[in-house]
Amino acid sequence: ExxxxxxxxxxxxxxxxxxxxCAASEFTFSTYSMxxxxxxxxxxxxxxxxxxxxxxxxxxxxxVKGRFTISRDNAKNSLYLQMNSLRAEDxxxxxxxxxxxxxxxxxxxxxxxxxxxxxxSS
Amino acid sequence: DIxxxxxxxxxxxxxxxRVTITCRxxxxxxxxxxxxxxxxxxxxxxxxxxxxxxxxxxxxxxxGSGSGTEFTLTISSLQPDDFATYYCQQYKxxxxxxxxxxxxxx
Numbered sequence: 001e002x003x004x005x006x007x008x009x010x011x012x013x014x015x016x017x018x019x020x021x022c023a024a025s026e027f028t029f030s031t032y033s034m035x036x037x038x039x040x041x042x043x044x045x046x047x048x049x050x051x052x053x054x055x056x057x058x059x060x061x062x063x064v065k066g067r068f069t070i071s072r073d074n075a076k077n078s079l080y081l082q083m084n085s086l087r088a089e090d091x092x093x094x095x096x097x098x099x100x101x102x103x104x105x106x107x108x109x110x111x112x113x114x115x116x117x118x119x120x121s122s
Numbered sequence: 123d124i125x126x127x128x129x130x131x132x133x134x135x136x137x138x139x140r141v142t143i144t145c146r147x148x149x150x151x152x153x154x155x156x157x158x159x160x161x162x163x164x165x166x167x168x169x170x171x172x173x174x175x176x177x178x179x180x181x182x183x184x185x186g187s188g189s190g191t192e193f194t195l196t197i198s199s200l201q202p203d204d205f206a207t208y209y210c211q212q213y214k215x216x217x218x219x220x221x222x223x224x225x226x227x228x
Contacts, residue, residue, distance in 0.1 A: 045209055047217040108156035108213055112165035
């Protein structure tokens with residue numbers, strides 16, 4: 001079964017940094033684009049960032065551009081999100097999600113990981 | 123940016139009811155639209171892609187329709203397992219989600 005497992009969430013002070021990881025299994029990781037999506041408590045879903053299978057194409061939402069960095073290590077079947085200059089409004093559950101469009105990317109997301117909670121507070 | 127607007131925000135319904143959720147886009151998506159179901163404390167689950175293509179394993183009581191800027195998700199006969207929040211998502215230009223529609227028990 002295709003599986004995504006996030007880790008790295010926790011409590012961080014405003015202005016601090018955190019690195020999220022997403023471990024992928026049971027599919028050829030390097031052939032799929034990946035995404036990060038977040039959900040603030042009681043709110044809707046917000047797409048944050050996209051990375052192609054080869055890491056050659058990367059996109060960010062305006063809300064995190066310049067503060068967050070997406071990356072991947074295909075040898076380790078892992079996706080990452082480096083989050084710097086964190087703000088209270090970044091408090092959310094962060095999900096990694098696989099793009100459904102094999103090789104090309106740009107499609108809807110399936111599956112999703114279970115999410116990891118990031119809390120930004122002093 | 124493409125904006126997505128769902129209606130209603132909350133929907134109260136009974137088991138067996140026919141339920142329709144609408145999603146409108148600020149510009150044409152052709153058919154690049156997906157629907158997700160999310161239950162409390164769980165990750166979203168993809169139900170429908172390309173506006174009307176049912177994902178494998180999704181019950182046939184779910185259906186999607188529409189193109190351009192207006193889309194609908196219909197549940198033909200609401201079941202107890204269907205009480206959840208539903209999101210539309212455009213993937214024409216980057217990705218944007220609607221604000222969600224919570225389907226609750228009447």
